[in-house]
Amino acid sequence: MRAGRLKGALGSADRPASALGFRRVLAVFGALVLxxxxxxxxxxxxxxxxxxxxxxxxxxxxxxxxxxxxxxxNERRTR
Incomplete structure (x- = not known):
């Protein structure tokens, strides 16, 4: 296993879920406001x-x- 590579399912203790879902909500909201x-x-x-x-x-x-x-x-595809 390479150093720095996380193992396990996304959202598990070995590989915590990223904040990209919340960031997408914020990005869409910002675009709508603009x-x-x-x-x-x-x-x-x-x-x-x-x-x-x-x-x-x-x-x-x-x-x-x-x-x-x-x-x-890309993150969800690599699971």
Whole structure:
């Protein structure tokens, strides 16, 4: 066995469950908040810079959601 490699089922005492599931919930929530903020800024203000900043934040949050989903998929696939 290689050093640093955990053995056992995910969630057992030998291999504790990761926090990626909760991180996915937070990532999706953050993306939704940024999307709602960008839509509100577009409809309620004439501040173009605010719409651009919130839109860029939404795109970055979507990348984060994709990254967390792929990590979670890879973690569950290696069980």
């Amino acid at each position: 999307l709602i903020g960008a839509i509100a800024a577009f409809t309620m203000t004439d501040q173009t810079w605010l719409v651009v900043v919130l839109g860029a934040g939404f795109l970055a949050a979507c990348v984060n959601v994709y990254w967390v989903n792929s990590r979670l998929h």
